[in-house]
Amino acid sequence: MTVLTVGSLPRYYTDLLYAVQDEGALTPVEEIMRACRSLWISLAVVIAVVMMASAQEPKKEIKHVPIKPTSAASGQEMYKTYCAVCHGTDGKGSGPAADALKVPPPDLTALAGKNGGKYPALKVSAIISGEEVLAAHGSKDMPIWGHLFWSMSGGHEGEVQQRIANLNKYIESLQKK
Numbered sequence: 008m009t010v011l012t013v014g015s016l017p018r019y020y021t022d023l024l025y026a027v028q029d030e031g032a033l034t035p036v037e038e039i040m041r042a043c044r045s046l047w048i049s050l051a052v053v054i055a056v057v058m059m060a061s062a063q064e065p066k067k068e069i070k071h072v073p074i075k076p077t078s079a080a081s082g083q084e085m086y087k088t089y090c091a092v093c094h095g096t097d098g099k100g101s102g103p104a105a106d107a108l109k110v111p112p113p114d115l116t117a118l119a120g121k122n123g124g125k126y127p128a129l130k131v132s133a134i135i136s137g138e139e140v141l142a143a144h145g146s147k148d149m150p151i152w153g154h155l156f157w158s159m160s161g162g163h164e165g166e167v168q169q170r171i172a173n174l175n176k177y178i179e180s181l182q183k184k
């Protein structure tokens with residue numbers, strides 16, 4: 008049986024109080040009531056503190072907003088507008104949305120390093136276009152850029168290729184030596 012409810016006394020004690028009131032013998036029950044009330048108050052305070060503490064925990068939610076237009080000629084502008092939120096402005100993976108993701112965004116400045124010193128341009132362009140689907144990039148958290156660039160350009164394949172190539176060059180320029 009659960010008798011604990013915050014802010015009210017358990018039925019058992021109130022019933023007891025009324026029963027005893029009829030007989031005109033209040034004192035011991037009043038004491039119980041007083042003890043209960045202070046217990047209840049401290050319980051309510053503990054719960055409030057726990058609720059306040061959990062409310063202060065930073066909770067991030069990723070919102071999907073309509074894609075902002077950028078110049079297809081600027082890899083840097085596209086990177087800052089579309090990628091930096093997760094991968095970080097410096098490409099190292101600590102963008103503001105990073106800690107809200109299940110899979111942490113990888114360090115894009117280490118792509119060449121992880122590939123024996125050679126920047127994996129084909130792999131990167133396949134990932135951006137969506138030919139190579141990554142779990143996080145293909146999930147509902149993360150759109151496939153190729154599709155978005157395609158709809159932004161009104162189905163103009165040349166522009167889609169230009170965007171992917173310029174983004175790719177920009178990411179290449181971020182590689183640590």
Ligand code: HEC
Nearest residue numbers: 089090093110111112113131134135141142143144149152
């Ligand atoms: C919503 C967050 C988010 C955004 C925005 C984002 N990425 Fe990613 N990206 C990730 C995550 C998470 C992974 C790791 C995915 C996995 O391994 O499943 C990843 C992986 C990658 C990889 C593979 C890296 C490797 O080590 O293999 C590349 C390349 C990449 N992203 C490029 C981009 C580019 C270019 C943009 C912008 C056009 C972009 N990302 C925007 C979250 C994001």
